[in-house]
Amino acid sequence: MSKALLYDATMCIGCKQCEVACAQQNKLPYSDEVAAESVQSEHKYTVVLTRQEKFMRRLCMHCEHPACASVCPVGAFHKTAEGPVVYDVWKCIGCRYCMVACAFAQPKYEWQSLNPRVRKCIMCPDRVKAGQQTACAEICPTGATKFGERDDLIKEAESRIQQSPSNYIPHIYGLTEVGGTNVLLLSSVPFEAFGYPKSDKLGETPLPEYTGRVMSKIPDFIPLWSLVLGGVYWITHRREDVAAAEAEEKKRQPKDGAR
Amino acid sequence: MNFKPTLWKLVFLVIICLGIYSAYVRYAHGLGAVSNMSDQFPWGIWIGFDVLCGVMLAAGGFIVTGAVHLLNIERLHSVVRPTVLTAFLGYCLVIVGLCFDLGRPWFIWHQLIYMNPHSVMFEVGFCVMFYTTVLFFEFLPNVLERLHWKKPLRLVKGIMAGLVVAGILLSTLHQSSLGALYLIMPSKLHPFWYTPALPFFFFGSAVAVGLAMTIFESSLSSRAFGRQLELPVLIELGGVLLVVLWVNALLRLEDFFHRDQIGNILKPSYEAYFLWLELTLAFVIPITLLSFKKVRRSPNGLYLASVICLLGFVTNRLNVSVTGFETWVGHHYLPKWTEFMITLAIIATGFALFGLAVKYLPIFPAVERAGVEGPVEVVASKAIPASVLVEHAGY
Numbered sequence: 107m108s109k110a111l112l113y114d115a116t117m118c119i120g121c122k123q124c125e126v127a128c129a130q131q132n133k134l135p136y137s138d139e140v141a142a143e144s145v146q147s148e149h150k151y152t153v154v155l156t157r158q159e160k161f162m163r164r165l166c167m168h169c170e171h172p173a174c175a176s177v178c179p180v181g182a183f184h185k186t187a188e189g190p191v192v193y194d195v196w197k198c199i200g201c202r203y204c205m206v207a208c209a210f211a212q213p214k215y216e217w218q219s220l221n222p223r224v225r226k227c228i229m230c231p232d233r234v235k236a237g238q239q240t241a242c243a244e245i246c247p248t249g250a251t252k253f254g255e256r257d258d259l260i261k262e263a264e265s266r267i268q269q270s271p272s273n274y275i276p277h278i279y280g281l282t283e284v285g286g287t288n289v290l291l292l293s294s295v296p297f298e299a300f301g302y303p304k305s306d307k308l309g310e311t312p313l314p315e316y317t318g319r320v321m322s323k324i325p326d327f328i329p330l331w332s333l334v335l336g337g338v339y340w341i342t343h344r345r346e347d348v349a350a351a352e353a354e355e356k357k358r359q360p361k362d363g364a365r
Numbered sequence: 366m367n368f369k370p371t372l373w374k375l376v377f378l379v380i381i382c383l384g385i386y387s388a389y390v391r392y393a394h395g396l397g398a399v400s401n402m403s404d405q406f407p408w409g410i411w412i413g414f415d416v417l418c419g420v421m422l423a424a425g426g427f428i429v430t431g432a433v434h435l436l437n438i439e440r441l442h443s444v445v446r447p448t449v450l451t452a453f454l455g456y457c458l459v460i461v462g463l464c465f466d467l468g469r470p471w472f473i474w475h476q477l478i479y480m481n482p483h484s485v486m487f488e489v490g491f492c493v494m495f496y497t498t499v500l501f502f503e504f505l506p507n508v509l510e511r512l513h514w515k516k517p518l519r520l521v522k523g524i525m526a527g528l529v530v531a532g533i534l535l536s537t538l539h540q541s542s543l544g545a546l547y548l549i550m551p552s553k554l555h556p557f558w559y560t561p562a563l564p565f566f567f568f569g570s571a572v573a574v575g576l577a578m579t580i581f582e583s584s585l586s587s588r589a590f591g592r593q594l595e596l597p598v599l600i601e602l603g604g605v606l607l608v609v610l611w612v613n614a615l616l617r618l619e620d621f622f623h624r625d626q627i628g629n630i631l632k633p634s635y636e637a638y639f640l641w642l643e644l645t646l647a648f649v650i651p652i653t654l655l656s657f658k659k660v661r662r663s664p665n666g667l668y669l670a671s672v673i674c675l676l677g678f679v680t681n682r683l684n685v686s687v688t689g690f691e692t693w694v695g696h697h698y699l700p701k702w703t704e705f706m707i708t709l710a711i712i713a714t715g716f717a718l719f720g721l722a723v724k725y726l727p728i729f730p731a732v733e734r735a736g737v738e739g740p741v742e743v744v745a746s747k748a749i750p751a752s753v754l755v756e757h758a759g760y
Binding site (some may be wrong): 146147148172173176177178179180181182197198199200201202203205206207209211214215216217218219221222303307308309313314316317318319320321324327328331332334335338339342343345346 | 392393394395396397402403404407408434435436437448466467468469470472473475476479480481482483484486487488490526529530533534537538542545546548549551552553561563598662677
């Protein structure tokens with residue numbers, strides 16, 4: 107059972123309290139200028155977007171099968187049992203494959219730093235582990251961001267859609283996208299309007315499977331291919347040995363005849 | 366030494382100076398200051414060219430050593446040493462390039478202790494590390510012969526078979542895995558380039574480029590160092606290249622057909638222009654050229670075909686790593702001039718080191734003979750090899 111966040115855009119009033127709480131929790135700078143920034147960055151893990159009086163939050167989706175964790179050569183990312191996808195800065199070598207691989211473009215980089223880190227929402231892992239809710243869910247005045255068990259939140263989202271179908275697009279974003287995420291979204295307008303990738307483009311296959319299919323063949327491939335290469339070497343050089351032996355034989359034969 | 370100032374020496378010097386300045390900006394002010402990479406474009410030409418193309422251009426090493434040592438094709442022997450040298454330098458420079466691109470290159474050794482076996486990048490990193498070591502030992506006889514160290518030389522030659530097999534194994538793995546890096550981005554990479562067959566195409570193009578690069582560098586160094594061209598060898602390689610290009614082209618076509626992309630390819634679009642450019646340079650022109658016996662048998666024809674083919678596959682790698690992402694990101698990425706300068710300086714260093722190695726080590730058969738008969742200076746041209754090479758790089 108893993109924890110998750112349910113964000114219901116129809117309940118959001120755009121107060122940006124979640125941004126403030128997130129900045130405090132993660133010791134990030136927050137000011138009027140930062141509040142006005144409408145993109146996520148290394149100092150802004152979550153952002154509340156506004157399009158024609160509609161709001162939408164963006165944050166790391168905390169995939170059930172995170173691409174970032176699967177691609178990291180040094181395993182700097184991992185999915186905790188509670189649900190958050192966390193980052194170990196010490197391991198990171200800065201290859202930025204996580205940024206390229208993430209379908210939601212969530213990991214951001216400290217481009218100006220001389221010892222840069224990858225930055226993203228880590229779903230307050232310490233709080234979650236201690237049984238508390240995330241900072242953003244705790245502060246949300248309307249309950250638009252709600253923390254809880256993923257299964258419970260899915261049930262709740264379904265019942266909300268059922269109770270007022272005219273209010274919602276009949277889709278829980280994150281339920282099945284790339285194999286499911288621990289951040290679930292409800293909205294009255296298409297998610298693409300706020301930069302979320304289209305669900306049908308993402309598909310339901312966990313992203314690590316695409317590379318896993320290839321990687322899983324390697325343990326068999328190495329001994330097989332070595333055997334083939336070694337065999338080829340043996341055959342081609344065996345011919346040489348045989349030819350040399352035959353030549354030797356021929357040289358010897360006349361001598362034998364003379365004897 | 367004769368320091369005749371020529372235009373190309375000047376260009377070389379300027380590139381190196383600007384490269385050093387760019388390196389200073391990189392380490393004193395960070396990646397943001399030196400490059401146009403961003404959260405939207407986390408990988409620029411340092412990955413797209415320096416790594417993806419660098420590794421591909423160094424593929425001749427495993428192709429030629431495989432042909433000579435494994436398949437026992439003795440007549441190709443004369444191109445083994447220059448090709449191994451190119452490969453060794455290529456991989457070393459890829460690692461140098463990585464030290465610019467990685468955000469925290471001083472932790473590159475974390476690869477050895479924090480291993481994530483699910484990561485394609487981990488596999489590539491490991492193979493590149495091991496293969497560079499293998500190449501070092503394959504290259505070592507040059508140095509040992511020059512120093513007349515007989516015992517270690519015999520030792521290295523004794524394990525050569527094992528080295529060659531290991532080299533081919535590691536190359537097969539990481540050349541294809543460079544393509545597998547992109548398999549995890551089906552929703553981001555443009556469908557012209559995203560295909561489950563990416564690992565196969567990356568390997569196939571590496572084989573083609575390995576052959577083309579061997580022709581290219583043999584032609585180039587015969588001009589630069591005024592040596593006899595091993596034309597029969599190159600003609601043979603040209604013939605194999607033609608076949609490999611056909612196989613590559615047909616597989617690509619089949620893949621487009623299989624994924625229902627033929628219609629989209631024929632429609633003009635931003636991506637289509639780049640794809641056309643790539644396919645024309647990599648396949649249409651070289652295949653056409655090499656199909657004529659006259660071209661295939663002439664040094665200039667072979668040289669031209671291989672250069673165009675190289676440009677085509679470089680375009681392919683840049684399309685996969687840059688062009689293919691532009692629609693998803695929503696804007697274009699153009700490298701900053703300092704980004705270009707680091708790449709150019711790395712290439713220039715490669716040419717310079719190649720020139721120095723040829724000058725001081727028994728890389729070419731002619732040099733070998735000269736080494737036995739008398740002073741090495743007989744062969745080494747009086748001009749600075751680096752500049753001579755850079756001169757030809759401008760072609």
